[in-house]
Amino acid sequence: MYAVLLSFSADPARLELRPGHRDRLAAHVTEGRLLAAGPWSDDTGALLVFLTATRDELDDIMSADPYYSAPGVTVAIHEWSPVTRHDALAGL
Template sequence: MFVVTLTYTAPLERIDALVAEHVEWLDAHYASGAFLASGRQVPRVGGVILARAQSREALDAILAQDPFGRAGAAVYQVTEFLPTKTAPELAPFAVDPV
C-alpha cells in the first residue's frame, strides 16, 4: 500500500482550474481499485492519496497521468508501507507481518 502526498507548486487559481480534470483522473483510479481514499491537506497546500497499486512502478505510471503533475502544478512524495494492523473495515487490505 502507498501513501501519496501531493504538494502544490502553483498558485491555487491554477490548481482550481485543473480540479475538474484531476477529479476525473481520481474517479478512474477509484474505479480500477488503485485508490482507496483521497483528499485535501489542511491547510490547502496539496493532497493525500491512499493507493494500492500493484507495484511502485505501476503507481508511478498512474501518477504521471495526473493533470496536476502534467501541468507542473504539483510534486509527489510516495511512501510504501505494509498495513499489518487495520480497523475491521480495512481488514481486506492487511498483510501478514513477516
C-alpha cells in the same frame, strides 16, 4: 500500498487541472486502485493512498494525470505497510 503526499504552493495553475484530476481519482476508486484521497484542511497539500501491485503501476497512474506535474505541486511517494487498519481494509 503507497502514500502519495502532495504539497501545494500559492501558484493557482493546478486549479484548472483539478476537475479532471478528481474525475481520474473517482475512476481509480471504482477500479480498486485508490483507497482514499483528499486535501489537507488548509489546502497546503493532500494525501492519497493507492493500492497497486507495483510502483511502476503507480508511476503509470501518476504520469497519465497532468495534475501531479502542474506548477506548484510537489509529490512525495512512500511505500506504506500499515500495521493496523479498519476492518473495511482487512482484505487488502
